[in-house]
Amino acid sequence: MVAIGFFAASVVATVGNRDGLMYQVPAVVVLLLLLGFQIVHAGPWRLERLWWPWSLFVHGLLTYLPILVFDGSWVGIPGSFAGSVLLTVAAPRSWILFAVLSVSQYPLTASLGGTSGQCVNAVVSTAVGGIVVFGVARLADLTAELREARTELAERAVDRERLRFARDLHDLLGYSLSVAALKCQLAERLALEDPERARAEISEVLVMVRQAMTDTRWIPSGDLQMSLAQESRSAASALRAAGISVEVELACGALQPEVDAVLATVVREAVTNMLRHSAPRQCRIRAVRGDLGAVRLTVSNDGVPAAGAPGEPDGGHGIDNLTERLLAVGGQLIAGHGESGWFHLSAVVEAPAAGAAGRPAGAARASRAA
Incomplete structure (x- = not known):
């Protein structure tokens, strides 16, 4: 013109x-x-x-x-x-x-x-x-x-949202379905020997499925409410039901909500891989705060062959998802074999202590269970 x-x-x-x-x-x-x-x-x-x-x-x-x-x-x-x-x-x-x-x-x-x-x-x-x-x-x-x-920013935003949705769906349902399947197998074995315990296991499966449905409704919003203390207790209960000895130690104090949710996700993914890809007899979940304020969460289990690891041979993306989540909060993921067939999955995050107000009481105190 x-x-x-x-x-x-x-x-x-x-x-x-x-x-x-x-x-x-x-x-x-x-x-x-x-x-x-x-x-x-x-x-x-x-x-x-x-x-x-x-x-x-x-x-x-x-x-x-x-x-x-x-x-x-x-x-x-x-x-x-x-x-x-x-x-x-x-x-x-x-x-x-x-x-x-x-x-x-x-x-x-x-x-x-x-x-x-x-x-x-x-x-x-x-x-x-x-x-x-x-x-x-x-x-x-x-x-x-x-x-x-x-246009490029819009496409990237769509891609990020798609990845977030897939990551949240994997982290939420992968653990719930694995534990539900384990408890159903246990209930099937106990159906004739111990009907009362079998019914109790089925009841726990129903509770877990309902919780999974509730969590799934939160996925579109991206505002998942997860707690390290709660997930550790849930994981310990599921592992003990499978006959695995569990030791839990949470000595990290109160955490900021985003860090708390990420570490809770680490526990979920570690337990899911443990149940899928190894035959553990013992498991340790330990979270401690260092002198400089860094929180280190370690999930360890035995029953892993020297040449293997509770990873994702079936092509899953759980470990990659955890790495991305930790990077988003300034942390890192460390995985490797230890002595006598033990496998250790550690997450290290620089996490200033959060105020005790508004946080779950279980997240603010250390607990130890054998």
Whole structure:
């Protein structure tokens, strides 16, 4: 629109100063060509054309040669060419050429018999016209870049939300389903030998399934309420039901909600992998706070072959999910074998102590159970 506006103003100014079709028709034709070059040099495709120096050269010829025919009526035309120079030539050379083109209008107008006021007006017109062309074209470029950035940010936000949803679903249901399956197997074995205990196990499965359904409703909001103390107690109960000796020690004090939830997730994933991929007889869950304020949570279990680990041979993403969660709160995940077939999964987080108010009482005190 700006280029067409310049074209219309130039046609009116040039044709109005010359009578006769032999002047007016060529002027309009040349101005149409200049309009085409202006659009070519101002559009977003300008930097993709390897031959732009030649088109810029032809643009310059069509800008300045007609001055020999149209005299002073043509002196306002170089403004669009100066804008093309700013858009196509790399800085700082473009600004040097722009300054030369603007200043050269003074002697050029003077040579055509213009007064000093007309010479200054020609310089200012060329400078302002070039800056307007350059500014509008760059504005269009920035608008396109902003749209692309906005689209990319939206796509990244969708990807992050999809990953978060999948991660939360895995962390919540993976543990619940694994423990529920374990308790169902136990209830099946006890159905004839100890019906009362079998019914108790089934009742616990129902409670766990209902809790899993409740947790699943929180996934879309991303506001999962999880506690390290609560998850440790739940894990200990599930492991003891499977005949595994459990030792729990929580000596980390009160934790900030986001750190508490992440460490609770570590316990869930560690116990899930333990039940799926090893045959443990003993398990230890220990969380302590160091002298510098770092909290270290370690989940250890035996029953792991020397060449294996309670990882995810079936292609799961639990360990990766834990690593991402810990990185988000400034922590790290450490996993490895210990002595005599023990496997240790540790999470270390720099976690300043949270206020005791509003926190679960179980999260603020150390407990130990054999």
